[in-house]
Amino acid sequence: MRAVDLVKDLLKGTSVFLIGMMGAGKTTVGNLLATELGYRFFDTDSLIEKVAGKTIKEIFADDGEESFRELEALVLSDLSAYTKLVVATGGGIVLRQMNWSYLRHGLVIWLDASVEVLVERLQDDTTRPLLQTADPVSALQKLLNRRRNLYAQADLHIQISTNDTPDAIAARIIAEIPTVLKNPKYPLD
Numbered sequence: 001m002r003a004v005d006l007v008k009d010l011l012k013g014t015s016v017f018l019i020g021m022m023g024a025g026k027t028t029v030g031n032l033l034a035t036e037l038g039y040r041f042f043d044t045d046s047l048i049e050k051v052a053g054k055t056i057k058e059i060f061a062d063d064g065e066e067s068f069r070e071l072e073a074l075v076l077s078d079l080s081a082y083t084k085l086v087v088a089t090g091g092g093i094v095l096r097q098m099n100w101s102y103l104r105h106g107l108v109i110w111l112d113a114s115v116e117v118l119v120e121r122l123q124d125d126t127t128r129p130l131l132q133t134a135d136p137v138s139a140l141q142k143l144l145n146r147r148r149n150l151y152a153q154a155d156l157h158i159q160i161s162t163n164d165t166p167d168a169i170a171a172r173i174i175a176e177i178p179t180v181l182k183n184p185k186y187p188l189d
């Protein structure tokens, strides 16, 4: 049996939620993973932009972060009603305790990249309002310090190194899902 077929068998349509810091690759890897699993892919940030009719940057600037977080919770609660989804979340989704009740509808996977990797990827990014500061490196470090314990509540922890390609990370997720989901056909596994 191919690894991905075993995983489909184990998941039985359960959705997958990717959490982790900005730049960890949730959007990029989520897309690939959905294709592999034959699931639909959604990104909470893209849905928020559709609902609001403006970009994340504009929402932060016009309405503030709290307003963005309200929309984020709303979009996540809607998505949690469905099965067979891979959902790439925004890095701050873990902050609201209520969001965990939605995330727990699926399998929660933490993509964990170091601040060095995140900085390398996001140094020229202008779309993430929380990084538009004089010192984005320390902004990322502070966010990670504040959020690490929340990300650690995920069902599966995927550590990402500098040279891991998106394809390799998607393959690793598929290889590691069986370590956290029991196979009911082999209850003594």
Ligand SMILES: Nc1ncnc2c1ncn2[C@@H]1O[C@H](COP(=O)(O)OP(=O)(O)O)[C@@H](O)[C@H]1O
Residues within 6 Å of the ligand: 020, 021, 022, 023, 024, 025, 026, 027, 028, 029, 088, 121, 122, 164, 165, 166, 169
């Ligand atoms: N494994 C990877 N290797 C190299 N670059 C990556 C990798 N994953 C994502 N990226 C790049 O890093 C940036 C952030 O990725 P993205 O998927 O948007 O992360 P997130 O959704 O977690 O913020 C994008 O420019 C993307 O192309």
Ligand SMILES: O=C(O)C1=C[C@@H](OP(=O)(O)O)[C@@H](O)[C@H](O)C1
Residues within 6 Å of the ligand: 020, 021, 022, 023, 026, 027, 045, 056, 089, 090, 091, 092, 093, 127, 128, 129, 130
């Ligand atoms: O970490 C955060 O608080 C945020 C992460 C972003 O999404 P990505 O994690 O996809 O970059 C986006 O939701 C917003 O800029 C806030």
Ligand SMILES: [Mg+2]
Residues within 6 Å of the ligand: 026, 027, 043, 045, 088, 089, 090
């Ligand atoms: Mg993203």
